[in-house]
Amino acid sequence: MSNYAIEGHGLEKSFVKKRTFRELLRRPFGEGERVSALRGVDLAVERGEIFALLGPNGAGKTTLLKILSSLILPDEGRALVGGHDTIDEKRVKRHLGLVNSDERSFYWRLSARQNLRFFARLYDVPGNRIDARIDELLTRVDMMAAADRPFSGYSSGMKQRIAITRALLHDPPILLMDEPMSSLDPDNARELRRFVLEELNRRDGKTIVLASHNLREVEVLANRVAILVAGKMRQVGTVDEVRRWGVHQRRYRLTVDADTLPSGPFEIVSREAGDGPHRFLLALEAPAELPQLLDVMHRAGIAVLGCDRVEPDLEDAFSRIVATEEGS
Amino acid sequence: MISLLLKMWAFIKRDFESEVSYRLAFVLQVGGMFFSLLAFFYMTGMIDPDSAGLDGIRPFDWMLVGLSFQFYFSAALFSFSQKIRGEQMLGTLEAMLVSPTPTSMVIFSSAAFDFTYGAIRVMIYMAFAVLVFGVKLYATGLGAFALGAVLTLLSSAGLGILSASFILYFKRGNPINFLLSGATTFLGSVFFPIEQLPAWIQPASNYLPVTWSLRIVRGSLLQGKGFAELQRELLALAVMTAVLLPSGLICSKFAIRKAKLEGSLVHY
Numbered sequence: 097m098s099n100y101a102i103e104g105h106g107l108e109k110s111f112v113k114k115r116t117f118r119e120l121l122r123r124p125f126g127e128g129e130r131v132s133a134l135r136g137v138d139l140a141v142e143r144g145e146i147f148a149l150l151g152p153n154g155a156g157k158t159t160l161l162k163i164l165s166s167l168i169l170p171d172e173g174r175a176l177v178g179g180h181d182t183i184d185e186k187r188v189k190r191h192l193g194l195v196n197s198d199e200r201s202f203y204w205r206l207s208a209r210q211n212l213r214f215f216a217r218l219y220d221v222p223g224n225r226i227d228a229r230i231d232e233l234l235t236r237v238d239m240m241a242a243a244d245r246p247f248s249g250y251s252s253g254m255k256q257r258i259a260i261t262r263a264l265l266h267d268p269p270i271l272l273m274d275e276p277m278s279s280l281d282p283d284n285a286r287e288l289r290r291f292v293l294e295e296l297n298r299r300d301g302k303t304i305v306l307a308s309h310n311l312r313e314v315e316v317l318a319n320r321v322a323i324l325v326a327g328k329m330r331q332v333g334t335v336d337e338v339r340r341w342g343v344h345q346r347r348y349r350l351t352v353d354a355d356t357l358p359s360g361p362f363e364i365v366s367r368e369a370g371d372g373p374h375r376f377l378l379a380l381e382a383p384a385e386l387p388q389l390l391d392v393m394h395r396a397g398i399a400v401l402g403c404d405r406v407e408p409d410l411e412d413a414f415s416r417i418v419a420t421e422e423g424s
Numbered sequence: 425m426i427s428l429l430l431k432m433w434a435f436i437k438r439d440f441e442s443e444v445s446y447r448l449a450f451v452l453q454v455g456g457m458f459f460s461l462l463a464f465f466y467m468t469g470m471i472d473p474d475s476a477g478l479d480g481i482r483p484f485d486w487m488l489v490g491l492s493f494q495f496y497f498s499a500a501l502f503s504f505s506q507k508i509r510g511e512q513m514l515g516t517l518e519a520m521l522v523s524p525t526p527t528s529m530v531i532f533s534s535a536a537f538d539f540t541y542g543a544i545r546v547m548i549y550m551a552f553a554v555l556v557f558g559v560k561l562y563a564t565g566l567g568a569f570a571l572g573a574v575l576t577l578l579s580s581a582g583l584g585i586l587s588a589s590f591i592l593y594f595k596r597g598n599p600i601n602f603l604l605s606g607a608t609t610f611l612g613s614v615f616f617p618i619e620q621l622p623a624w625i626q627p628a629s630n631y632l633p634v635t636w637s638l639r640i641v642r643g644s645l646l647q648g649k650g651f652a653e654l655q656r657e658l659l660a661l662a663v664m665t666a667v668l669l670p671s672g673l674i675c676s677k678f679a680i681r682k683a684k685l686e687g688s689l690v691h692y
Binding site: 185213217219 | 435441442445519520521525681687
């Protein structure tokens with residue numbers, strides 16, 4: 097059995113762009129222009145990891161998730177989920193659950209319990225296990241008390257918890273989550289992050305593929321990150337590896353008793369002036385090291401009151417990677 | 425097989441639970457059915473009982489069968505496509521299609537409640553007809569009626585699945601529904617016998633399943649005809665079912681694959 101929960105090999109997908117009325121009149125039977133959504137995407141998601149797909153809008157994240165869940169077929173390449181080719185829909189779907197941010201994907205006049213009973217049948221949960229399974233999951237997501245109220249009356253946070261419950265009905269080892277926290281307030285988003293990380297990943301050992309633009313969410317949750325830009329997989333690595341991508345300067349935050357700094361092997365990125373000590377964010381030029389920086393300050397008679405290493409930011413890394421792709 | 429039936433039952437239960445959340449609408453519909461029967465009762469009083477094509481059946485009884493089954497045929501023609509389009513718009517289609525239930529099963533089952541409800545409406549019409557309007561139904565033709573009903577269900581489902589395939593493929597209202605619902609009403613002996621139309625157009629009705637379904641229902645329930653007397657009609661309907669149902673299934677398979685390739689399966 098493969099070590100990977102999910103694999104993608106050379107995945108290509110393009111869609112036909114909708115034609116304008118004028119184009120339809122000009123060439124009624126011609127095919128419209130094709131737009132590439134995925135261009136030769138390879139990926140390998142290890143069992144039990146949280147793998148984040150980061151990318152700007154239209155990067156191809158949702159297309160990739162839809163290919164993995166057998167909702168659309170790739171033009172080229174193949175994807176394996178739980179070791180099964182996505183063409184083998186039934187087996188693939190038994191291995192995964194999909195959570196998206198679309199609140200509309202339930203019957204609003206029915207209660208959560210009625211909705212879940214319906215979907216449990218579709219997910220092949222044995223009839224004699226359905227009610228117990230629903231109760232177990234509703235308890236875990238803290239929705240038991242509200243389970244018999246109409247879905248229309250739930251808050252966004254409650255709807256999202258029911259969406260997760262639905263994806264877990266058949267206890268799949270793999271969860272695909274498409275922007276699951278996009279409509280949640282900060283408290284609900286934090287609670288959901290905790291649930292995903294502590295309960296689903298660490299306790300249940302589920303492999304999770306998370307598509308998101310929320311960098312904070314990705315930093316907290318993901319073991320590894322892939323950055324998709326214009327349908328191409330640009331970078332894949334741990335959050336730290338991706339953060340450091342393209343960073344050739346180390347940054348330090350220096351607290352000093354002077355309001356100006358002498359010249360040296362560094363660049364001043366920003367400064368915070370106040371009544372007391374001044375704080376400078378410095379980018380050290382390679383190959384200079386911290387002792388050289390401190391030596392420069394010492395020689396200029398500047399007292400260094402504090403010095404912290406500033407780790408590269410995922411947001412900056414993301415912007416750098418997107419800019420590199422757009423410039424290429 | 426049991427699993428498939430249980431899934432179909434889940435669809436029926438889901439729609440029933442949605443429907444009963446609009447209780448008043450259901451009561452008003454039953455009231456509406458009664459008044460439409462009342463209107464037809466007095467209207468058919470103006471029709472000559474010896475008109476061609478009535479086969480000696482009282483005009484009201486003859487039209488009652490057409491009226492009550494008209495809803496059933498409409499459900500068959502429209503419900504697959506309407507349900508699929510409705511689920512696409514609700515956003516629930518994607519949630520169903522990521523489950524291990526085959527797409528064709530989702531499409532087929534989505535209309536199960538409408539078929540069931542259509543059958544219940546037929547029974548309500550018949551109950552009104554017998555209890556209030558004194559229509560006499562024959563039990564001797566029940567066997568032929570039951571077989572005719574099954575064939576009607578399957579042939580209508582074939583047409584309905586063809587229609588749903590259009591929705592999946594084109595994303596818009598489809599030409600099959602418009603054509604067939606018009607043709608059914610006009611040529612299918614629903615509200616008047618085909619014999620009332622010019623002779624040159626009458627053979628066209630033979631190509632509509634509804635024509636044969638209604639002949640079986642009228643013959644069995646209103647005239648007490650059995651298998652032997654209705655064998656021609658049953659055979660014709662069986663042939664149509666054998667063509668329409670596989671055609672619908674093949675087209676839906678093709679439409680699903682095309683929609684998956686285009687990435688438009690859950691779009692509207």
